[in-house]
Amino acid sequence: MSRIKEFNLPDLGEGLTEGEILAWLVKVGDTIELNQPIVEVETAKAAVEIPAKWAGQVQAIFHPEGTTVEVGTPIIAIDTDPGAGPIESSAEELPTPSAASLAAVDIAPAEGAVEPGLIGGPAPGGRTAVLVGYGPRTTAAKRRPRKGAAQATAPATPAAPAPVVAAPVPVQAAPTVNGNGHHGGPVLAKPPVRKLAKDLGIDLRTLTGSGPLGSITREDVQQAVAASSAEPLTVGAAATSAASFGADREQRIPVKGVRKLTAENMSRSAFTAPHVTEFLTIDMTRAMKALDRLRGRREWRDVRVSPLLLVAKAVLLAVKRHPMVNSTWAGDEIVVKEYVNLGIAAATERGLIVPNIKDAGRLTLRELADAMTDLVQTAKAGKTSPAAMSGGTLTITNVGVFGVDTGTPILPPGESAILAFGAVREQPWVHKGKVKPRMVTTLALSFDHRIIDGELGSKFLRDIGDFLTDPEAALLAWT
Incomplete structure (x- = not known):
């Protein structure tokens, strides 16, 4: 059995078929342990660290950082028995990355330069510097080159044999140019x-x-x-x-990762589900005072308390009164969920993501506050897992943090409603027959009109507004 094991990019779940290599956590020559994180990969949903499947010594890294790799593609080679001595240079023992990975390199190293794990410099045995390891021998090779790959030629120079540190790779020669200036081979360009x-x-x-x-x-x-x-x-x-x-x-930004998935989901949702958006402007003065009293309680002093917490609680209570809102259109049937996986849209450096709090309706107000704090901190750190962003049933997007009054949010695929929470501002408001400065906000509810008609959507939004107008009174009346 070969001691060199190729580690393929694993199935990251949730139907994801590719990932971008963000950072290698190891380099060629490193000794690694079983389950040690070796690479950070960004999928369309999250950035995840992938652990090693075997212990041993890193022999080759097949794809540089920034490369998008399909699931099942070899990304690294590991010598599972490094103490057994030098590796025999044979086609059966040594892995070889594809020529496509060679063409993906954007920066050529200076002559004689060595970049560990990616570019090999002048090496024993008359080998040529290529993407991984020492590359092919410049002397006559006994190994038959891969089909379709061009073979580099150079004067044969005798050299003493040396241990192979990484996989030999056939060099893909630059396309030739005929007399008219046209390339005879395929055009290489990003x-x-x-x-x-x-x-x-x-x-x-x-x-x-x-x-x-x-x-x-x-x-x-x-x-x-x-x-x-x-x-x-x-x-x-x-x-x-x-x-x-x-x-x-002009700056050209590749569309990939989170941004690509968001674009695909929003386009599919916008042109599949018939959206309706309703708006409600409410007085949140009592709610803001209730938050101040909550912050003053000893057991809440170490808890992050924001208006969004009350909005989330209002949504969860309104769902109990109108369960049809928490459902999915499934073609010939409507699936009404008896649990609420509450999504909270979060803006991160990687783009907009929507992790959700599982079974949020069962949580107390304190537990809900802790779950929201953990969700936001994990998202900002870029550590949200794909599982945390799957299975959402209802979403809140807090556009107010950007100073925006409201918007017309697009439904996440598979959900029937999403609430936009606008900025809370001091504005003139008629209160008890007089115009007074009050804390005012605007809510916007977008919903799937196949499931939620105008009456249901209006009642759901009105209940959320009633709770936020006087949360303490609503809690007494509804619970």
């Missing part, structure tokens, strides 16, 4: 570069790449535009010139 060339009307096949492995860079495309601008303008050239205006002052 998606943003291809998009730029398409926008500017540049045919990548006419360019000679200056990047790693002969890949075409953004600078190559821009130089081609500059060269063409010196020619007399035809109709086509004029269009190209107009399209290139300001291209050097």
Whole structure:
């Protein structure tokens, strides 16, 4: 049995098919233990640390940080018996990453430079510096190259044998260029570069790449535009010139991870469920005073108390009075949930995520406050798990923290209602027949009109408003 084990990107659950490597926590040559975290991977839902499946010594890292890898793809090779001596250089023993991972490298190392775990420098045995390890021998190789991969050629130089530290990788040679300047092989260019060339009307096949492995860079495309601008303008050239205006002052951000999933979910929800949004402006002066009294209690002094806590409690109590709101449209039936997994939308550096508090309706006010505090702190630290963002049944989005009065939120897929809580501001308000300064906010409830009609949606929103207008009285009346 081979002592070299390839560790594939595992199934991260919840239907996720790929992940982006954020950070390697180990490097080639490190000795690792079983279940030791080795890499941090960002999925479309969360950033997670993946533990090692075996103990041993890291022999090769197949994908650099920033690479998006499909589930089931080898990401690292581990020598499970490093004390057994040098590894035999054989096709059966040593893993080989794909040529695609070679083309993904954006920065070529300086001649003779070594970056542990990613780029190999000058090595024993006349090997060539490539992405992982020492690369192929420059002497005659007994091993047959992989199908479709170009083979590097160099003068054979005798060298003393040395232990192999990482997997040998066939070098993908840069595409050749014929006399007309066209590449004879496939064009190597990253998606943003291809998009730029398409926008500017540049045919990548006419360019000679200056990047790693002969890949075409953004600078190559821009130089081609500059060269063409010196020619007399035809109709086509004029269009190209107009399209290139300001291209050097544009920032292109890849859509991936949380932002990609959010976009897909919101688009699917907006064009699947017929949305209706209702608004209610209420006086929260009594609620804000009740919060002050709660903060003053000895047992609550170490608890984070905010208006959002009362909003969450109001929603949970209103669901008990109107259970149909907490349901899912399932085609030929409506599934009414007898539990509430309350989602709280959280803005993080990775984008908007919506973790939820499981079975929140069973929690006391103190337990709900602790759960919300833990949810927010975990989200800000980027440690929210995919499981924490799955299974939500009803959501609150607190747009008031950004100074916004309200909005028209889009339903998370599978949910029938979402409440937007706006900023609480001191405003003139008619109170007991007189205009007085009061603490006022606006609520916005979006709901799936297939499940919730106008009457049900209005009653649900009105109950939330009644609770927030006088929470202490509502608690006595409803519980």
